[in-house]
Amino acid sequence: xxxxxxxxxxxxxxxxxxxxxxxxxxxxxxxxxxxxxxxxxxxxxxxxxxxxxxxxxxxxxxxxxxxxxxxxxxxxxxxxxxxxxxxxxxxxxxxxxxxxxxxxxxxxxxxxxxxxxxxxxxxxxxxxxxxxxxxxxxxxxxxxxxxxxxxxxxxxxxxxxxxxxxxxxxxxxxxxxxxxxxxxxxxxxxxxxxxxxxxxxxxxxxxxxxxxxxxxxxxxxxxxxxxxxxxxxxxxxxxxxxxxxxxxxxxxxxxxxxxxxxxxxxxxxxxxxxxxxxxxxxxxxxxxxxxxxxxxxxxxxxxxxxxxxxxxxxxxxxxxxxxx
Amino acid sequence: xxxxxxxxxxxxxxxxxxxxxxxxxxxxxxxxxxxxxxxxxxxxxxxxxxxxxxxxxxxxxxxxxxxxxxxxxxxxxxxxxxxxxxxxxxxxxxxxxxxxxxxxxxxxxxxxxxxxxxxxxxxxxxxxxxxxxxxxxxxxxxxxxxxxxxxxxxxxxxxxxxxxxxxxxxxxxxxxxxxxxxxxxxxxxxxxxxxxxxxxxxxxxxxxxxxxxxxxxxxxxxxxxxxxxxxxxxxxxxxxxxxxxxxxxxxxxxxxxxxxxxxxxxxxxxxxxxxxxxxxxxxxxxxxxxxxxxxxxxxxxxxxxxxxxxxxxxxxxxxxxxxxxx
Numbered sequence: 001x002x003x004x005x006x007x008x009x010x011x012x013x014x015x016x017x018x019x020x021x022x023x024x025x026x027x028x029x030x031x032x033x034x035x036x037x038x039x040x041x042x043x044x045x046x047x048x049x050x051x052x053x054x055x056x057x058x059x060x061x062x063x064x065x066x067x068x069x070x071x072x073x074x075x076x077x078x079x080x081x082x083x084x085x086x087x088x089x090x091x092x093x094x095x096x097x098x099x100x101x102x103x104x105x106x107x108x109x110x111x112x113x114x115x116x117x118x119x120x121x122x123x124x125x126x127x128x129x130x131x132x133x134x135x136x137x138x139x140x141x142x143x144x145x146x147x148x149x150x151x152x153x154x155x156x157x158x159x160x161x162x163x164x165x166x167x168x169x170x171x172x173x174x175x176x177x178x179x180x181x182x183x184x185x186x187x188x189x190x191x192x193x194x195x196x197x198x199x200x201x202x203x204x205x206x207x208x209x210x211x212x213x214x215x216x217x218x219x220x221x222x223x224x225x226x227x228x229x230x231x232x233x234x235x236x237x238x239x240x241x242x243x244x245x246x247x248x249x250x251x252x253x254x255x256x257x258x259x260x261x262x263x264x265x266x267x268x269x270x271x272x273x274x275x276x277x278x279x280x281x282x283x284x285x286x287x288x289x290x291x292x293x294x295x296x297x298x299x300x301x302x303x304x305x306x307x308x309x310x311x312x313x314x315x316x317x318x319x320x321x322x323x324x
Numbered sequence: 325x326x327x328x329x330x331x332x333x334x335x336x337x338x339x340x341x342x343x344x345x346x347x348x349x350x351x352x353x354x355x356x357x358x359x360x361x362x363x364x365x366x367x368x369x370x371x372x373x374x375x376x377x378x379x380x381x382x383x384x385x386x387x388x389x390x391x392x393x394x395x396x397x398x399x400x401x402x403x404x405x406x407x408x409x410x411x412x413x414x415x416x417x418x419x420x421x422x423x424x425x426x427x428x429x430x431x432x433x434x435x436x437x438x439x440x441x442x443x444x445x446x447x448x449x450x451x452x453x454x455x456x457x458x459x460x461x462x463x464x465x466x467x468x469x470x471x472x473x474x475x476x477x478x479x480x481x482x483x484x485x486x487x488x489x490x491x492x493x494x495x496x497x498x499x500x501x502x503x504x505x506x507x508x509x510x511x512x513x514x515x516x517x518x519x520x521x522x523x524x525x526x527x528x529x530x531x532x533x534x535x536x537x538x539x540x541x542x543x544x545x546x547x548x549x550x551x552x553x554x555x556x557x558x559x560x561x562x563x564x565x566x567x568x569x570x571x572x573x574x575x576x577x578x579x580x581x582x583x584x585x586x587x588x589x590x591x592x593x594x595x596x597x598x599x600x601x602x603x604x605x606x607x608x609x610x611x612x613x614x615x616x617x618x619x620x621x622x623x624x625x626x627x628x629x630x631x632x633x634x635x636x637x638x639x640x641x642x643x644x645x646x647x648x649x650x
Contacts, residue, residue, distance in 0.1 A: 119590070120579070120580070120581050122579055122580075123579065124566040124567055124579070125566070125567065125568075180643075202534075202556045202557070204556060204557055204562055204565065204566055204580070205566075206556075207555065207556055207579075207580035207581050207582060208554050208555055208556055208580070208581075208582060208587060208590070208592050209590060209592070209645065210556050211534060211535070211538055211554075211555070211556040212592060212642065212645045214511075214514060214535060214538055215514055215518065215538060215542050215642045216642050216643060216645065218511065218514050218515050218518055218542070219518055219638075219639050219642055219643065221515075222515075222518065222519060222639075242534065242535050242556070244507035244511075245495070245506070245507040245510035245511050245514075245535035245538075245539075246507075246510075246511045246514065246535070247511070248507070248511075249505070249507045249508035249511045249512075250508075250511050250512075250515060263502060263507075264495065264497075264501075264502060264506040264507035264510070264535070265495075265497035265498075265501075265502065265506070269497050269561075270497050270498065270499055270502065273497045273498065274498060274499060276499075278499060282499070282502075283502060291503045291504070291505075292505075293503075293505045293508065
């Protein structure tokens with residue numbers, strides 16, 4: 001980070017990243033970071049998605065680069081669309097995503113119909129309703145899917161953001177209903193649907209009902225197809241589990257953000273199963289682009305323009321068919 | 325009735341009684357019966373046989389979800405190849421995805437089901453070490469799901485109803501599968517089932533394990549055998565994640581409500597096919613027949629619907645699931 005007239009970093013920096021030697025410490029951090037699934041990544045993810053209230057405290061003016069440990073000044077990071085100088089694409093809240101995706105940050109939120117909480121009466125270490133309540137309070141969202149309508153490069157679009165900060169972006173009945181609502185809103189407004197995926201997978205607390213959302217979302221995509229509307233997917237970090245075995249992989253065009261973990265089975269489980277070390281970058285966006293699984297890894301700063309371009313081409317093509 | 329030799333943990337009382345019967349039978353054979361009937365154990369053996377049947381029936385009538393998981397995984401439970409043998413004539417296996425290879429965890433082909441031309445796909449786990457390896461324990465790879473898509477395309481073009489038989493712990497968690505788009509392959513197979521213009525009936529005959537099961541169960545009707553399960557994750561890894569303890573698997577199985585009765589209540593399945601008193605493995609032939617009868621009954625109804633009606637019925641069926649309890 002360049003020197004400038006900004007508040008000093010908090011006096012008490014974490015022991016693992018002394019400011020004087022932060023490069024070395026950062027490198028050490030990176031080296032010791034286990035290749036792991038989304039569960040172990042949950043904590044930093046949640047930190048990044050601090051509540052709006054918490055953002056106003058001075059301590060929160062400084063954030064740590066998850067890769068290098070470097071301390072970063074929040075307003076700089078915001079101006080860089082939450083991409084660190086090392087290129088790490090930080091996880092976003094739905095509102096952050098909507099702001100940087102829609103023209104001039106202008107959008108209209110669309111409420112998904114509500115579903116019944118806790119259909120199974122599930123309890124693990126905590127009752128599921130308690131987990132839901134806590135997630136709602138922290139995020140200010142009802143569940144893991146947030147929907148908005150606006151313009152991307154001058155074209156109408158419905159955007160669905162799957163929020164990893166809400167119970168790991170897990171797919172349950174409410175999220176499934178959110179997906180269906182977003183597709184129907186796109187059909188109603190005769191515009192494309194853009195989905196930003198981020199999920200640890202199915203919401204296990206909803207059992208087989210969560211599995212069924214994979215089929216329901218797939219049906220909803222057919223409603224877009226029936227009227228020839230584009231369905232565009234942007235895979236963000238992390239997109240795993242059942243979500244990867246359904247709507248996240250069914251896009252007409254598949255973008256991915258740099259460095260995003262994209263997996264059906266996470267790397268930790270695979271390592272345990274085959275008992276060998278996986279190659280560097282395995283299941284990261286770039287690796288999967290190389291393997292032909294995604295169309296294009298696109299840096300966040302170029303994403304809105306790329307979406308606008310693709311939407312323009314596909315919708316112009318559709319208009320020609322319709323005119324014929 | 326063939327006596328199963330592999331006993332599950334909860335079958336201990338049944339195993340003990342059957343051991344006693346065997347012991348008495350041997351003793352009976354070795355002893356010369358007297359004129360007054362002494363020295364014969366026929367009466368005792370008869371009484372024990374009645375008791376063991378009662379205990380078996382009672383045990384199997386009251387299985388919780390975790391015990392059903394055990395029965396669903398029973399090594400002697402009828403497998404896909406047994407259903408093909410018992411229900412399909414003129415069977416012609418069709419292999420490969422035409423892009424990478426063939427996956428024997430997911431077998432498919434065409435044939436006749438009680439006279440009707442059909443396409444059949446299903447998971448095969450294998451019976452012994454060699455066949456289990458060949459079939460990868462029933463855990464599919466991308467080429468398996470892509471083969472399923474290919475066969476469903478073919479079925480759609482020729483008006484063949486699709487019958488699927490689900491018995492998998494889930495898709496295979498491997499490195500190469502991920503590189504070849506395991507997620508996409510499952511998603512496309514699910515999508516193909518949902519868009520078919522021909523009837524599709526899925527029967528869960530053992531384990532219905534997550535996305536790997538859904539890939540061939542996005543059907544007009546989803547049937548399930550009485551002691552089978554259909555879940556988003558197997559109880560062991562599920563409990564490792566939510567309870568940080570694999571030993572909580574029985575609790576996890578019950579908490580996820582994966583038994584057929586619960587699944588029927590939620591609308592996840594449309595019908596339960598009864599098993600013999602000691603489970604499908606105690607009488608495979610009658611189980612296979614019962615499956616055939618139920619599938620035929622459903623097919624008779626679906627065959628009358630037009631392609632559009634079939635697609636609409638399928639959409640309605642799956643959309644209704646999300647409205648449980650509202």
